[in-house]
Amino acid sequence: MQKWPFKIEYLNQQGHGVTKIADQLAIIPKTLVDEEGTAKVLRENKKTKFLEIDEIKNQSDRRIKPQCQYYSNCHGCQLQHMNYADEIEFKKKQFTHSLNSLFQNYEIKIIKSDKHRYNYRNRVQLHYDLNCKKIGFQNPFTGLITPISNCILANENIQAAIDKFMAHDIWHELVPPTEPKKGHIEFYDIGQKVHQTWNQPHGSKGFTQVNTLLNEQVKKILAQTHKESKFGNTLELFAGNGNLTNHLKLTKRVCVDFYNEAQGSFINLNLYDKNALDRFKFSHSSKYKTLILDPPRKGFNQLAQWAQELEPKQIIYMSCNYHSALKDIENLNGYQLKEVYLIDFFPNTHHFEALIILQRA
Ligand SMILES: C[S@@+](CC[C@H](N)C(=O)[O-])C[C@H]1O[C@@H](n2cnc3c(N)ncnc32)[C@H](O)[C@@H]1O
Known part of the structure; x- marks a missing residue:
């Protein structure tokens, strides 16, 4: 198989090295900026070659030895060859780039997982x-x-x-x-x-956050936020078992998810149904001081409609995909950024959890 020489120019959002080979975009996972070597093509289309490292001839001094014996062949992790400080810096840079298109003058608060970079997944x-x-x-x-x-x-x-x-x-x-x-x-x-x-979708026994320790950190942040500006009547969408608010003393709480049995303050509703908001309004109050949501990766493009109807004073958006979260937030009218967190739920991978707190202007 042909071995292509490369020199990495930058890292893409997945943390893969990117360069040009034979006038095509070339993506080479597990490389760092300025590294040089040779790589073999795994797959290609008209515009892009996807390669794997054959040999690194000029190694970055930022590279560390991955702890996992399977790292060079396994695609579960993308960033094990970076030291942890660089991994966080990489994630912060990606997040900042996207946040800048919506907000100015903010500071990303970072919750690291440096003591638990491994052995965290449940x-x-x-x-x-x-x-x-x-x-x-x-x-x-x-x-x-x-x-x-x-x-x-x-x-x-x-x-x-x-x-x-x-x-x-x-x-x-x-x-x-x-x-x-x-x-x-x-x-x-x-x-x-x-x-x-x-062969079930992940979390089919009921969703819980994958990183138990950092989940506790998120709950602490929410407890602190509630202490500072009382949540009041709270609606939690994509609530699962109510993980994000179970520990809070709230005057009134309604939790919505589609796998819960409707019981007490828990409502069973398919939130992606186009009539979900009408169904919800039919049997529940439509005014809430705080709206919390934690949707799957694709986000919740009906957020603006719900916010217009419920008129919450604050919206707390937790997401494992900041791209879809920011798209949903872009459609909101009259909200400003109060706080933003990067929570490193998934060390060694390019993923992280974003927690974005918005207040009505
Ligand atoms: C990222 S999890 C968040 C769960 C919860 N907030 C937690 O912290 O454990 C997303 C949740 O969305 C729910 N969900 C997925 N599709 C849904 C739909 N169409 N309607 C309502 N809930 C849905 C899942 O059941 C899951 O509990």
């Missing part, structure tokens, strides 16, 4: 292929599976469950006969027990 998905008897992480560029038998991002309980599952090398006999030949298994630590589910 949920891990492994992909399997019974045809070739492989289980591990899937390469997004090739669809191929890198076999792994441990993940240094998994917490102790998850790793123990994976060890048990992989013992004796007969995991393929454990795939239920009703499951497809290719798919995924999720290991999910819910406290007393690690659940295993086959």
Whole structure:
């Protein structure tokens, strides 16, 4: 296979090195700016080549030795070859670039995970292929599976469950006969027990945040915010089990999600239904002082409509995808930025959690 020489010019939003090769954009994961070497093409289209490192000849002095034995082949992590300070700086730079299109004069507050850069995940998905008897992480560029038998991002309980599952090398006999030949298994630590589910969307047993320690930090920030400017009547959308407000003493709270049983202050509603707001208004008060939302990656493009109807004084938007969050916020009328946090929920990956607190101007 042809080996292409490269010199990295910049890192893209996923933390992959970018350069030009033969007049095409070239993306080479796990490289750093100014690094030089050779790389092999994994996949390409008219505009872009996706490559993997063959050899690094001129290594950046910012590079560190990744802790994971699978790092060079596994695409679960993208930033393990950066020191942690650089990882945070990289994330801050990406976030700032997007925030600048909407806001001026703000300071990003950063909640780091430096003491827990590894062993933090309470949920891990492994992909399997019974045809070739492989289980591990899937390469997004090739669809191929890198076999792994441990993940240094998994917490102790998850790793123990994976060890048990992989013992004796007969995991393929454990795939239920009703499951497809290719798919995924999720290991999910819910406290007393690690659940295993086959080919279900992640968190199908009910969503909980993947990083238990940093989730506690978010709850502390919300408690402090509530202390400073009382939340009053609060509506929490995409509330799951009410994680973000369970610990707060609120005068009135309504939580909406689509998997909850409707019970007490919990409402079962598909928030992406085009009539969701009308359905909600039909049976519930439409005035709230505080609106909290924590949608899936695609965001909530009906936010502006809900805000116009409910007229909340503050909106607290938590998101694992700041791009969709900022798009939703851009459509709001009459709100200004009060505080913004970068919470490093997913160390070693390009992902992080954004917490954006807005106040009616
Ligand atoms: C990022 S999680 C947040 C959960 C919760 N805030 C927490 O901290 O644990 C997103 C939530 O959105 C819910 N969800 C996804 N699609 C939905 C829909 N169409 N309508 C209502 N809720 C939905 C999921 O069930 C999940 O609980």
